[in-house]
Amino acid sequence: MRTRRSGLLAVAMATMLVLAAACGDDGDGGGGGDNTEVEVFTWWTGPGEGEGLAELERLFTEANPDIEFINAAVAGGGGEQARALLTNRMQANDPPDSFQGHAGKELLDYIEAGQLEDLTYLYEQEGWLDVFPEDLIEQVTVDGKIYSVPVNIHRANLLWFNPETLNDLGIEAPPTTWSEFLDQAQEIQAAGKIPLAIGPLWTQEHLLETVLLGELGPEAYTGLWDGTTSWTDPSVVAAMEVFSDVLDVSDLDEAASDWQPQLDKLVNGSAAYAVMGDWAFAYLDSNLGLTYEQQYNAVASPGSDGVFDWLSDSFTIPVGAQNKEAAEEWLRICGSREGQDAFNVLKGSVPARTDADTSLYTDYLAWNLPQWTDPNTVLVPSLAHGAAASNAFKNQIEEHLGTFVGDRDAVKFTENVQSAYESTSG
């Protein structure tokens, strides 16, 4: 009797649990779609970006006091965890009203699956086609349609260094070509320092893209992503040989575990150079409190002067968003000059718009911003950060890169990547 009663109790409790779970789901999913709220999904929780998002939220609620802003941020650096969670929500037809994604090819999977709204009309209404650089518009357009609104621009092709270290080494200026870099590397090694600090695989991929860009030039580099440059072309193989030489003078065997410790080696003077995107600025400036041009500095990575290797955080509206009009209002804030200036000053990036208030940007950003807005600057998309290659292609490049770093077989690498391009671009 006793067992039976507890058995029934167990059944009852299990049933209640199931019911409770079901109710909970309803509570979360229901928003009614009456545009009284907007759920914005990002991975901006870290220092700088978290404050930037809060500032955007403030501007949004000021302009739209009737709409409640729901911050659905998921922590985690480059957004891997956020993307995995987002995938689940998209599969379950429970999309947020707007989500963050790297502009460019990273969004391609969503676009091909018909999961993103075409936002070209917003661009026309808001006049964004005239204020975003033409190259950028072209590189985020898929079959004549634009699916996301870029909020900020980061730059990937940068060579960071510590001026004091270069002084000690008697090096007058950072290298302007990779072969000049390799020459300098001999001296730096002779002085017992590491010529180039490096980190985990994604930083090696980041380095690969800057070497390819520097050796092939912007046009052939861009061609790698649209099929007009073959990976098996002798010039690409030669560039891979250069990449191998560059790896040889890096501290690959003692690679740092992340990009901050990688830059720490510049700060403590044990390494001369590091290739890193300009999120390094926020780290060196705010976290470490160093002085621009005195204790750290950056130039375009070798062979890429006048070229801007960009990546961008952008916002989208998924198909099936419950509060589509509220999401449009959110995107209007994201694309506005006021919104972009407020956000980027805090995030440590430059606005995607070319009409920013330049007085707000100081130090490194004051050096970088005019290059972004200069109409003569050539824009190219970043591989390591999702702008250049589709997710499937990028993943295969990373796989082959891991092998290449071990065996240094440039011919095998380029053949593998070419066939990966063919199999993923169809």
Added chain:
Amino acid sequence: MRRIRAWGPGFLLVLPSLILLGIFVYGFLGWNVRVSFTDWMQFGETSGFVGLQRYSELAENEVWWRDVRHLLVFTLVFVVGSLLFGFFMALLLEKGVRGENFFRSVYLFPMAISFIAVAIVWRWLLDNGSGVNTAGINKLFAYIGLESIRSDWHKTDSGWAVAAVALPAGWALSGYVMALFLAGMRGVPDELREAARVDGAREPAVFWHVVRPMLWPVIMSALVILAHISLKTFDLIYAIDLRSPRIETPAVYMWFQTFQANFYARGAAVATLLLLGVAVFIVPYIWYSLKTERRR
């Protein structure tokens, strides 16, 4: 009717968990196997059946075989290492040290820490920087004048790099193995030991002939628990050196195939193979425990 009354209440009792398990474990296992036979890539779900093509692709993929090799090394070092350490710690505690409770908790605590946190700490401990960048365990070696035994840990060129990752994994779990062994040793009745002593057996002989045979069930369970943890280890490897080709294992490979490349079919194929790998350990264990239970 009487029959139903006999098994009915028991059945009702397990029914909720049966239903939940049936849907959320076995149903989804089956779904996963089904996906592995398709060409599902990217978000738009496709149901084009391609048979075993995903598996034959893996068989020709050198990255896959490299990862399998890593997994074997990792499993070997992790399982054997944890068993040995756990066993010796249990042996020491079993002898009745003062403050046993304290030591038991100290050894057991690492298990309470998530693998991600373990990885973040050990990523620094296993740093292989040299010169001014020396850190972690290597720095400790340097302090005590043992610079010569500094190691590159998981960043070494050797095929055994992944063995260094077994270090934090073993650190986290050998305390748990210790607890298992300790319970097993305590479960041996004192009368049996005393009887052996009366017959003139010395302590090592008592252990070998009396305690050891009774530890087999413990070793079996520890082996199964450790082996399946080993096959599933993802977070530790992911966080200790993101995507390093020297330590990647199939579980990490599966994650990148599924959530980065959005190649769901291949991710599902890897998951299915991992499931089979776990079955290799679990099925004999279930068979063994069923057999021993029946014997009772």
